Amino acid sequence: MEKNIFGKVDTYLNDLFSLEDDVLKRAEQSIRDNGMPEHSVSASQGQFLFLLAKMCNAKRIIEVGTLGGYSTIWLGRAIQGQGKLTSIEIDSNFAEVAKDNIKNAGLENTVEILTGDALEILNEFKKKEEGTVDLFFMDADKPNYIAYFNWALKHSRKGSLIVADNVIREGKVLNENSSDEKVIGVRAYNQMLSENNQVTSSILQQVGIKDYDGIAISVVK
Ligand code: SAH
Ligand code: DHB
Ligand code: MG
Numbered sequence: 001m002e003k004n005i006f007g008k009v010d011t012y013l014n015d016l017f018s019l020e021d022d023v024l025k026r027a028e029q030s031i032r033d034n035g036m037p038e039h040s041v042s043a044s045q046g047q048f049l050f051l052l053a054k055m056c057n058a059k060r061i062i063e064v065g066t067l068g069g070y071s072t073i074w075l076g077r078a079i080q081g082q083g084k085l086t087s088i089e090i091d092s093n094f095a096e097v098a099k100d101n102i103k104n105a106g107l108e109n110t111v112e113i114l115t116g117d118a119l120e121i122l123n124e125f126k127k128k129e130e131g132t133v134d135l136f137f138m139d140a141d142k143p144n145y146i147a148y149f150n151w152a153l154k155h156s157r158k159g160s161l162i163v164a165d166n167v168i169r170e171g172k173v174l175n176e177n178s179s180d181e182k183v184i185g186v187r188a189y190n191q192m193l194s195e196n197n198q199v200t201s202s203i204l205q206q207v208g209i210k211d212y213d214g215i216a217i218s219v220v221k
Contacts, residue, residue, distance in 0.1 A: 010044055010208035019043035024073060027101040031068040034097055040067055041139075041165065042210045046074035049137065049163070052217070053078035056161045058134035063087040064118035064148055065140030065165075069098030069111075075137065076107040083134075085111045088118040090140070119144055122151050132157045139165040142185030146192055149218075153198060156220040164189060168205055168214030193218060 014020060020028075020043045031038060041049065053061060053075055059082060061075050066089035076085050089095040095115040102111045114121050118140050136152035138145055145164055152162045167173065167186040178184060193201040199218035206214050 006207035006212075007209050010042060013044050017047065019047055023101075023105045024070065026104060027068050027070045027073060030097050030101060031070070034068075034093070036068060036094055036097065040070035041074070042208050044208055045206065045210070045215070046071055048215075050074045050078045052161055052163060053135050056134050056159060056219075058161075059083035060133050061085040061135045061137065062122075062133050062152070062155075063137045063139065064122075065089065065138070066098045066113055067094055067139075069101040069105075069113070071137065071139065072098060072102060072111055072113070073105045073107065075135070076102070076105065076111040080107060080110050083110065086114060087111060088114045088116065088121050088140070090115070090117050119147055119151070122148075133160060135161045135163065137163045137165070142166065142182040142189075145185055145189040149189070149192070153220065158220055160220045162199065162218040162220065164216040166213050167203060167216045168212065170212045173214075190216065197221075 028040060031040060049071060058079055061079060063072060063075060063085065066072055066087040072087045079085060089098060092115045095113050099113050102108055102113065133152060133155040138148045149162055167190055169183055169186060172178060172180065172183045173187055175183060190203060193216060199220055201216060201218040203216045204214055
């Protein structure tokens, strides 16, 4: 199979659905301009997150790992005018870039960006935060994925979605002897999902414009 076929098909889907408007293009450009890691989800992955938010009728979304706010814009658009999204980013420079992109998207009333360690912030706002989380998207430090999952589960309802990015890592997830903490983190996460009887899960491999990777989707029973 032609090596670049996945990228070409991604471009075809991008064009077919006109996935990226100027707001999303500007967000991606700001990441390059600021020398930030090019780890945003792709446009079609963003479209898929948007779809997931619609499928669980999300009103309350939490994201951990904002980067420049690219995935945040997709999720924010899914609930614009009817819900609230909190996205947490540990790097204050990244958070500033993201805030600017959220403002440019006209999502400042829908999206709040908090700066700091996601687990610390989540554990603080457990006390003050009322209500349930409909969709939790984890895309930050992979070694903490299980901790994020446990927090998300506690704040979920039946039918809530818990979604984790980058759980395949170009197939490196196959290496049970890996010393890469990201691989170790997602291997533990995937294993936990396979044994957890409070959720029903499926892990999808993803190809496209970005590196070969995958996403874990769990629905709370
Ligand atoms: N969701 C973004 C990409 C996130 S990349 C998108 O698809 O557009 C992962 C981000 O997680 C990075 O910006 C990194 O700084 C952030 N991160 C890493 N560890 C974190 C932590 N402990 N708490 C919050 N954010 C963290
Ligand atoms: C990495 C993190 C991501 O969120 C991503 O989508 C791709 C790569 C990383 O830390 O390697
Ligand atoms: Mg990611």
